[in-house]
Amino acid sequence: MRDPSGRLLRLLSLLQSPREWTGAELAERLGVSPRTIRRDVDRLRELGYPVDATQGNIGGYRLAAGKAMPPLVLDDEEAVAIAIGLRTGATAAITGIEDASLRALAKLEQVLPSRLRARLTALSQAEVVLSPGAGPTADPEALTALAAACVANEKVRFTYTKAEGGPAKRLVEPHTVVAAGRRWYLIAFDNDRNDWRTFRLDRIAEVHRTGLRVPARTLPGAVDPATWLTGSLIAATGSVRAQVLLHAPIEEVAAQVPGRNGILEPVDARTCRLTTYPDSPQYLARAIALLPVDYTVLDPPEVRAELRALTDRASRALTSGRRRS
Template sequence: MTTDTPARLLQLLSLLQTPREWPGGELADRLGVSRRTVRRDVDRLRELGYPVQATMGADGGYRLVAGKAMPPLVLDDEEAVAIAVGLRAGAGHAVAGVDEASVRALAKLEQVLPARLRHRVSTLQAATTPLTSGDGASIAPETLTVMASTVAGRERLRFAYRAKDGSESRRLTEPYRLVSTGRRWYLVAYDLDREDWRTFRVDRVSEPFATGARFAPRELPTGGAAEYLRQSIQRRQDSYAYEVVFTEPADFVAARVPAWAGRPEPLDAGGCVLRGTSGDPVEWLAVRLAMVGCDFEVREPAELVRCVRELGGRLSRAGGG
């Protein structure tokens, strides 16, 4: 019999998070308490925000249903390891759709994982090879989780940074946001030594260290983090501007391109136009545009036009066209 109420509530919650309906008598037997105690414990869970649904009947049943808010989950060892491995695999390779929210989730989970489970996660990851596109830089998940923790906690972050030309430097920053472009992760932060905002490619970061010093967040000079990153890429010498016309409406395209790529604008004749700046190879952008899932026409630059034509011809030949 579980006499400690908090421990019993956690055990009850763990049972209810199994997707099935639990008869009141079975729950009482599992917990070693009376059915009346089960009813009181269910009421306590409801007060804490857990949407527990009761069904009428001779024995009465309980199940956890979807509610208006996301309450905390109780995970067993196997579930915690599985989620951590999955988040690490996605975050470490900047998979499209795995954004800052998933990195924050990974940071929270790894912060409370016992050492034995953290070791299992590392062992499993080391023994597996994710199938990725191969054109994005791999990142140590620990680097992302440290950064995500300092962003969420408004804590100054120190790290070593390797620039494009290979030069090394030490940076002390006030981290603002992590941004994923689908190929790479970037950190938008205020550089305290240079007294200005900067963007850092996370795959060039090493030895990230949370200093413990808190700071009051500053206001970005323009828009959000994604817009600031887009403008930062635009200012670089190796970047290029592009203009693409799609046959589908702006909201259709906006849902299928990352925020850093720009905001599609509606056209009077129908469809929309997407203008932006990229520092990625034109081959990668051509594939990304094709993944939107509708007809499009590249207006500029000429290099991207040629690349799209070559890619279209290659795919047509591959399909026997």
């Protein structure tokens, strides 16, 4: 690339990917010499970008975290993906993120090229994002800190308030953060209890990353986090789960029923079973009513009663409509 300004932006875009680049790799990508790459890296540093360099045969360049966030360089698809995420975040079940998402979206749309603004305008006119409804929300700072600790295999301390008791200090090894329905959960190994535990994020406060990294643990039975979460919450206080027999093959259902609805298991060649995440009977009945296949609610009675009430209201609404016409 002969245009120095364009080459600098392209170099910055490459360095913003989560990997380390050798000088030879960057030179090949940009069609210049390694010496030119060194000069361009120095130029980026002068502009405030913290570019780290390691020496040796396997050394290379990477963009480090600085005191302030420098401007990002995004391609078209990345910019659209971020804008869509911000629109969704405006209705997320996370405390205070709605206004922050809208502010960030306004800043992004202001600098987008006209061709991308047209795509987002078309999307906003056609989309409808449902609110998660009333209920507890997660703290965004706690969510991001715990997610980062999961990736880094780093122990954290926090204060946790149980539904039936007061706050208590916990020291854990975070494994996964899971969004299930309207709630967020942390799956972690509790060092004080020497066992795995599940924590609701809306009950976590005062998160402190210790800086102590430990080997990654595997969930008991080598199950996936969604399966573990469902199993650990089955006996959760103040919530219920439902089991629903779906009258369709699991291959067909899996393509239509999202993972947030629960865990699917095959029963036979023509049916499968859905085990929902624990929640209130009212919420579960509404979620089950929207299933796109025929079904039979197996248990519990509370959910069946709520589903019957929904059916009765819908029947009365239809009958009332016929009378008016």
